[in-house]
Amino acid sequence: MLKEKLKRIWFVMVLSVFFMSGCAVATTTPSTASQTTAEPTVISVQTDNSGTTENITPSPNPSETLNVTADDQDGDGIPDVVEKTYGTNPYLADTDGDGVYDKTDEKPVFAENPIKETSTTPLPITITDARVEDNATADHLEITMKNTGSSDLSGFDVYFTITDHVTGAAEAYYVVFAGLTLPAGASATVHFDNDATQANHYYGNMNGLYGTSANGLTFDVLLHAAGYQPISFTVEKAQGTAEVAD
Ligand SMILES: [Ca+2]
Ligand SMILES: [Ca+2]
Ligand SMILES: [Ca+2]
Structure with missing residues (x-):
């Protein structure tokens, strides 16, 4: 037993x-299997990113520092009164938004277009109003847009040129709509009036053609949101007196 x-x-x-x-x-x-499936997921994400947008957001030259004083509000090294002579914005160190501060920028009011979008997906935005005069307050570039899609939109930026009808002089600006998310179905109005204390207000250069030329001006605007094909439209300013500076 x-x-x-x-x-x-x-x-x-x-x-x-x-x-x-x-x-x-x-x-x-299972441990081996989970490692195998994780690898293609990462690759597909990388492929999607590189395939939809190559937009570049310029940043100021890190070798330059700003030194704000009573006479130089934006600290770019050009006194406020001299910025008017230069035709640059005394409230903004990088007037044209190309990433180079006014003092060292060879063309301080002419940015190259940095929007390099490859997506062909239509941007679900309708421009319901765009004006550069007859504003409710002091005249400035003002754009009202509606999100006609079913998803919230963000990652907006805009590139626009201003051309003088008589002299042919031209300026070009790039602006990122920082902090702007437009919910599906909603509208928003963006202003270029230097009133940076309010939401949806960005810098506008009143020392440039817009504020100094009495001739008719054409604004050619390229509006973009990350992942969508940019849309373009034109806004005209009639001949008349120059707008009030600042
Ligand atoms: Ca300055
Ligand atoms: Ca400036
Ligand atoms: Ca610049």
């Missing part, structure tokens, strides 16, 4: 070792 009992105990021990080693294999297999 004792011999039989010892045999059964030995048999149970052998079975236990067998199952334990089997379990070890079983726990290893």
